Amino acid sequence: MAERQIMNEQDIQRALARVSHEILERNRGIADLVLVGIHTRGVILSRRLEQNILRFEGNRTPLAELDISLYRDDLQGRLGPVVKPTRFPVDIQGKKVVLVDDVLFTGRTVRAALDALNDLGRPRQVQLAILLDRGHRELPIRADYVGKNIPTSRDEQVKVRLVEADGRDEVALVRRED
Amino acid sequence: MVSPEAAEIRATPPIPEAIPDFAPDGKLRRNVLDLDDFSAAEILSVLDGTAAMGEVLRRDIKKVPTLRGRVVVTLFYEPSTRTRISFEEAGKVLSADVINMSTSGSSVEKGESLLNTGLTLQAMGVDVIVIRHPHSGAPYLLARHLPRVCVINAGDGLHAHPTQALLDLYTIREKVGRLQNVKVVIVGDVLHSRVARSALWGLTQAGARVTLCGPTTLLPLDLLNCGDERDEGHPFAQVEVNTDLDRAIEDADVVMALRLQSERQSGGFLPSLREYIRRWQVTESRLERAKPGALVMHPGPMNEGVEISTGIAHGGHSVIEEQVTNGVAVRMALLYRLCAQPSAEKLETAG
Amino acid sequence: MLTSADPDSILIQGPRIVDPGRGMDAIGDILITGGKIVSAGPRLSPADLPEGCRPIPANGMVAAPGFIDLHCHLREPGYEYKETIATGTRAAARGGFTSICCMPNTDPPLDNEAAVALVQQRARAEGVVRVFPIGCVTKGRRGKELAELEELAAAGVVAYSDDGDPVYDPNLMRLALTYTLDLGLPISNHCQEHRLCPGGVMAEGWAATRLGLPGIPAAAEEAMIARDLALAELTGGWLHLAHLSTAGAVALVRQARERGVSVTTEVCPHHLSLTDDWALGYQGTPDGGSGPLNYDTSTKVYPPLRGRQDVDALIEGLADGVIDCIATDHAPHEAASKQVTYQEAAFGISVFETALGSLMALVHRGQISLSTLVDRLTVGPARVLGPSFEELATLHPGSPADVVLFDPDLDWVVDTGEFASKGRNTPLEGVALKGRVVTTFVEGKVVHQDSLY
Numbered sequence: 001m002a003e004r005q006i007m008n009e010q011d012i013q014r015a016l017a018r019v020s021h022e023i024l025e026r027n028r029g030i031a032d033l034v035l036v037g038i039h040t041r042g043v044i045l046s047r048r049l050e051q052n053i054l055r056f057e058g059n060r061t062p063l064a065e066l067d068i069s070l071y072r073d074d075l076q077g078r079l080g081p082v083v084k085p086t087r088f089p090v091d092i093q094g095k096k097v098v099l100v101d102d103v104l105f106t107g108r109t110v111r112a113a114l115d116a117l118n119d120l121g122r123p124r125q126v127q128l129a130i131l132l133d134r135g136h137r138e139l140p141i142r143a144d145y146v147g148k149n150i151p152t153s154r155d156e157q158v159k160v161r162l163v164e165a166d167g168r169d170e171v172a173l174v175r176r177e178d
Numbered sequence: 179m180v181s182p183e184a185a186e187i188r189a190t191p192p193i194p195e196a197i198p199d200f201a202p203d204g205k206l207r208r209n210v211l212d213l214d215d216f217s218a219a220e221i222l223s224v225l226d227g228t229a230a231m232g233e234v235l236r237r238d239i240k241k242v243p244t245l246r247g248r249v250v251v252t253l254f255y256e257p258s259t260r261t262r263i264s265f266e267e268a269g270k271v272l273s274a275d276v277i278n279m280s281t282s283g284s285s286v287e288k289g290e291s292l293l294n295t296g297l298t299l300q301a302m303g304v305d306v307i308v309i310r311h312p313h314s315g316a317p318y319l320l321a322r323h324l325p326r327v328c329v330i331n332a333g334d335g336l337h338a339h340p341t342q343a344l345l346d347l348y349t350i351r352e353k354v355g356r357l358q359n360v361k362v363v364i365v366g367d368v369l370h371s372r373v374a375r376s377a378l379w380g381l382t383q384a385g386a387r388v389t390l391c392g393p394t395t396l397l398p399l400d401l402l403n404c405g406d407e408r409d410e411g412h413p414f415a416q417v418e419v420n421t422d423l424d425r426a427i428e429d430a431d432v433v434m435a436l437r438l439q440s441e442r443q444s445g446g447f448l449p450s451l452r453e454y455i456r457r458w459q460v461t462e463s464r465l466e467r468a469k470p471g472a473l474v475m476h477p478g479p480m481n482e483g484v485e486i487s488t489g490i491a492h493g494g495h496s497v498i499e500e501q502v503t504n505g506v507a508v509r510m511a512l513l514y515r516l517c518a519q520p521s522a523e524k525l526e527t528a529g
Numbered sequence: 530m531l532t533s534a535d536p537d538s539i540l541i542q543g544p545r546i547v548d549p550g551r552g553m554d555a556i557g558d559i560l561i562t563g564g565k566i567v568s569a570g571p572r573l574s575p576a577d578l579p580e581g582c583r584p585i586p587a588n589g590m591v592a593a594p595g596f597i598d599l600h601c602h603l604r605e606p607g608y609e610y611k612e613t614i615a616t617g618t619r620a621a622a623r624g625g626f627t628s629i630c631c632m633p634n635t636d637p638p639l640d641n642e643a644a645v646a647l648v649q650q651r652a653r654a655e656g657v658v659r660v661f662p663i664g665c666v667t668k669g670r671r672g673k674e675l676a677e678l679e680e681l682a683a684a685g686v687v688a689y690s691d692d693g694d695p696v697y698d699p700n701l702m703r704l705a706l707t708y709t710l711d712l713g714l715p716i717s718n719h720c721q722e723h724r725l726c727p728g729g730v731m732a733e734g735w736a737a738t739r740l741g742l743p744g745i746p747a748a749a750e751e752a753m754i755a756r757d758l759a760l761a762e763l764t765g766g767w768l769h770l771a772h773l774s775t776a777g778a779v780a781l782v783r784q785a786r787e788r789g790v791s792v793t794t795e796v797c798p799h800h801l802s803l804t805d806d807w808a809l810g811y812q813g814t815p816d817g818g819s820g821p822l823n824y825d826t827s828t829k830v831y832p833p834l835r836g837r838q839d840v841d842a843l844i845e846g847l848a849d850g851v852i853d854c855i856a857t858d859h860a861p862h863e864a865a866s867k868q869v870t871y872q873e874a875a876f877g878i879s880v881f882e883t884a885l886g887s888l889m890a891l892v893h894r895g896q897i898s899l900s901t902l903v904d905r906l907t908v909g910p911a912r913v914l915g916p917s918f919e920e921l922a923t924l925h926p927g928s929p930a931d932v933v934l935f936d937p938d939l940d941w942v943v944d945t946g947e948f949a950s951k952g953r954n955t956p957l958e959g960v961a962l963k964g965r966v967v968t969t970f971v972e973g974k975v976v977h978q979d980s981l982y
Contacts, residue, residue: 070234070272075518082511083227084226084230085233115243313872314740315871315872316870319870338741398738400733
């Protein structure tokens with residue numbers, strides 16, 4: 001396994017700062033905005049975006065957490081046996097929802113997240129913010145806010161590590177050697 | 179170097195790493211037969227999953243598409259209301275196709291054996307069989323002979339009722355905040371209670387302190403002997419027995435009253451209901467000896483005025499209704515767990 | 530098959546001859562001619578051998594009188610899907626048994642001359658070992674009134690029993706013991722006080738409670754044994770206690786013997802080797818948890834498998850003679866009656882073909898001597914059956930050449946697929962045993978030859 005760092009701590013910080021600005025710019029402030037993180041690292045990233053926005057605007061944005069395990073189209077896939085709680089302290093009816101995840105790959109997670117959102121209410125608009133777009137989409141889905149575009153090959157793995165879950169901030173590309 | 183922002187974010191509650199623990203002990207869980215083969219880690223993992231399912235049940239539209247195309251059959255050889263409906267609701271909220279097979283009016287009435295019924299269901303492509311049977315071990319018979327079906331025990335004879343025990347554990351953890359060192363007093367006909375037996379496994383595995391209380395004719399003393407005779411490290415070695423409820427209940431965090439079936443009196447296990455009530459009914463005055471805010475649980479159906487006073491059954495200590503609600507969530511978590519796990523071959527290729 | 534004697538001569542060369550009836554345990558030769566033992570003793574010189582004598586080399590093997598089984602179920606008539614006389618006697622031959630006594634709980638039960646004659650006739654026509662029916666104690670095994678016991682004796686039954694059920698009514702048991710005083714045959718009782726074990730399916734204790742199965746306390750057996758011993762003492766009748774299974778039962782018999790009560794007893798191979806925790810699966814190595822191996826219905830038997838201390842007491846009783854003999858209680862069942870829940874499953878183990886292998890473990894462990902084991906399989910049961918059986922229990926010159934040849938040290942694994950019995954119901958499936966029957970002779974004829982030799 002060969003691992004190559006493609007984003008370090010500063011890179012991630014800068015990318016998130018830019019994405020935060022873009023969100024504010026596109027939505028002209030935070031009115032009606034709800035940040036929805038997809039478990040696990042999307043939740044962490046959504047909290048960081050919320051902190052950035054707080055610093056830039058001086059106001060808090062409602063946060064929610066979504067676990068998409070119950071909406072997957074491949075039940076016996078890679079995810080674990082425990083569904084993490086979906087925390088939705090806000091009503092998304094009529095709101096502008098920004099879905100937040102770490103990596104955009106096939107698009108299936110986002111598809112599942114859209115289904116999940118649909119069961120929770122009817123937002124006015126759904127946008128997608130991701131830290132990393134690695135290509136290879138299998139569904140017609142694109143991100144509104146992208147931290148970084150990285151061309152990868154299909155058999156490579158992208159590891160996103162965040163302090164809150166992994167003890168450090170970095171993004172690495174892992175290539176299987178065989 | 180950690181940025182100030184990152185430090186601030188870290189102060190928010192940590193998010194646990196997603197550990198794919200389908201096979202915590204190196205083997206996939208195909209069946210839920212009793213809690214005796216659940217490690218503490220696996221029990222806690224099921225309880226975590228239950229919390230997420232609880233959120234779905236609190237939604238306006240209680241439906242997620244997770245188990246679309248999966249077939250769950252409830253095969254009940256004994257009457258049951260809450261357990262059966264609880265499984266049915268759990269399956270339906272997860273979008274599984276739930277088929278209730280009642281033994282009357284089916285091939286079972288024509289004398290079809292349990293095994294043949296199971297083989298027939300397997301041949302029809304059923305994914306999960308939820309079975310209740312008056313004979314201990316009936317789910318094991320199905321599990322042994324049906325490699326392509328997951329079997330969930332919804333109560334077998336005097337033996338086990340693992341899903342009830344899990345919902346009890348979940349309810350205790352929700353209300354008390356932990357399971358470790360929680361003092362649980364189980365009162366009544368422990369000998370004939372499959373609920374109590376499964377709870378005994380689950381509670382002891384999870385580190386709770388259990389005291390059994392009831393008439394000596396209705397306590398499974400043999401079960402506890404294993405602690406003395408077999409293995410000091412056996413989970414039951416620490417279980418206490420005290421026939422005096424006034425003593426047993428002291429400092430209890432949880433009092434679990436068991437259903438007293440009327441045939442126990444005719445069977446000679448008890449001199450009279452009156453004497454039972456006098457010695458073992460969970461009452462207001464007895465509960466005063468427990469910890470303040472102690473929980474009162476009952477697996478249902480209750481005989482109010484026998485094992486539990488009406489005041490207690492519907493009073494502030496009672497979490498009996500929460501138990502029922504949690505029952506659906508716990509069964510959803512188990513159905514998800516069994517259906518979502520990768521097949522054995524997949525696990526192997528994943529290395 | 531048990532027709533005229535084979536005129537050919539056979540020489541079994543060099544086995545260890547274990548013949549407790551004659552106090553013999555030595556290497557030697559056995560010469561058989563015309564279906565009779567000519568000589569079973571010191572090695573023979575070629576000059577002593579008749580012409581055309583067929584030698585069977587048997588170095589390292591044990592030769593003993595064919596085993597006698599006091600208690601088996603051949604299921605015919607009525608339950609031919611479980612076993613027939615043809616299959617049951619072949620299974621017996623594979624186990625080294627040359628004389629077997631079959632219980633009368635058939636359908637119809639053996640409570641009259643005609644039914645007994647049917648079994649005898651079938652055994653002559655289709656059996657390969659000697660079959661001796663046991664007659665019912667009560668009409669229809671219903672426990673209400675005595676069967677015609679003298680008619681049964683005249684028909685050739687060797688004992689009376691309502692096995693499968695006890696003679697429940699104490700007064701009827703008293704009368705049976707009294708009435709048979711002049712018939713010279715024992716009443717064999719299956720001792721089980723049902724009111725002490727409502728719904729019971731296995732021994733009361735840790736394993737039963739663990740499995741949530743209704744238990745059978747030792748007292749259910751001992752209470753009726755105590756009753757029967759008192760009745761035997763009262764009447765002077767001949768009581769035979771079937772399949773002892775508890776330490777308390779051994780103690781009761783020991784005391785009764787000391788008082789001079791006329792009682793004989795038997796014990797089954799499974800009660801000398803298996804314990805109740807075999808019902809958990811894992812074949813006797815209990816695990817902290819249970820698993821899909823649980824509820825092994827092949828361990829369901831009456832009396833139930835019990836605890837270690839019971840097994841030890843039974844071995845001790847067998848060794849010191851309080852227990853006269855080993856009886857198989859071979860109880861074959863079709864697969865369907867065991868592929869059900871433990872509570873629904875039929876009681877019984879198919880024992881014939883594993884008996885010697887499991888019993889030899891006692892010898893290998895030094896718990897009893899080889900000659901004691903052979904005694905309890907030959908002289909012991911013959912004593913219960915009466916003087917006419919003496920010659921079937923030794924290799925005395927002139928006796929019928931019923932001989933078993935076995936390899937005491939052969940390691941093998943039980944494979945019920947090889948069973949001659951229709952009953953594949955044994956908890957020993959897949960278990961390694963040491964000691965295996967090689968050849969069985971009835972009246973000088975080979976009725977079983979092991980394929981490994």
